[in-house]
Amino acid sequence: MTSPSPTSSAPGPGAQAPLTVADVAELAARRLPADVLDFVNGGSGDESVQAANRAALDGVRLIPRVLVGTDEASTSGRLVRSAAGMPLAVAPMAYQRLLHPEGELAAARAARAVDVPFVVSTLSSYSVEEIAAVGGTVWFQLYWLRDRDAVLDLVCRAEKAGCEALVVTVDVPLMGRRLRDVRNGFSLPPQVTAANLGPAPDTAAHRREDGRSAVATHTAQAFDPALSWEDLAWLRERTSLPLLVKGVLDPRDAVRAVDAGADGVIVSNHGGRQFAAAVPSVTALPRVVEAVGGRCAVLLDSGVRTGADVLRALALGADGALCGRPLLWGLAMDGEAGARHVLELLRDELRESLLLAGCPDLAAARRLEAVVV
Helix, strand or coil: CCCCCCCCCCCCCCCCCCCCHHHHHHHHHHHCCHHHHHHHHCCCCCCHHHHHHHHHHHCEEEECCCCCCCCCCCCCEEECCEEECCCEEECCCCCHHHCCCCHHHHHHHHHHHHCCCEEECCCCCCCHHHHHCCCCCEEEEECCECCHHHHHHHHHHHHHHCCCCEEEECCCCCCCCCHHHHHHCCCCCCCCCCHHHCCCCCCHHHCCCCCCCHHHHHHHHHECCCCCHHHHHHHHCCCCCCEEEEEECCHHHHHHHHHCCCCEEEECCHHHCCCCCCCCHHHHHHHHHHHHCCCCEEEECCCCCCHHHHHHHHHCCCCEEEECHHHHHHHHHHHHHHHHHHHHHHHHHHHHHHHHCCCCCHHHHCCCEEEEC
């Protein structure tokens, strides 16, 4: 398996730039090796959760307001405690050097340019220090490692690097069985490593075996499957950063997260990559919003592909959304410029959706009525 070369695959001079995230996805598919494309696009089991995420979002219809007396709409606001040019953050995603040699550095520069938070993965292929040095707003996503001292070290490094929030992913007691990776015997090339966990180019994630995902083998060795509420409380006592819990679908868990000191919950089914029978994230969102009753921020993750999806999340009570795979497609298409193009598409679509829905700002968007059809 080889990573893409640094040459651009963006449309040539005079060619039309991609008009939608779906257009970007098509260009990325032409660019990437088949096994890398499967690693990015694949889900767990029969991958039906991915389709369900999209169908559920499409089923949320909004009732627009009229005669609001403005031809402008502002997308700016705050996300948790961070200022943001729109209510969107770049979701944490591993090993972005698979998509482009500059990986997370290019994606973080794109996020900085569009003024949205960039969430650094524990499994990023550049270190949190290198990514934070790009500037902009950076959050850190934490997988719970078997070595608790290593967990605390990562948290301290994130704080020292200037990260503005900590995102604890709680839906990976083990990696969901991703059949595309199993069939491909997927493994990482030597130059792509989990930089936050050390520079070693030869780990279980790099050792190919037929009929096995090397990445799944590596995470099984590194992650602690017994993460509990007591661990979350332990972490809360050891960091002053805003704490978000990612992977919540049950409103009872959302309430427990708030009671444990979480500043926010991220309603997510891991983009369809974990529990193969999970409910679509947007279907779970309203009950989570109701359960926490405004005591913490609520963000939507999984399946967000358009600015209208962000507006749907706001109308259902969320404070914002996270977007993942589209940024990887943008990286594959044209590095930093491709990732930035994706974020600008989403921002422009959100602004247009706000205007068409009769919303001059995000507060008005949260007052829209949503109907599930």
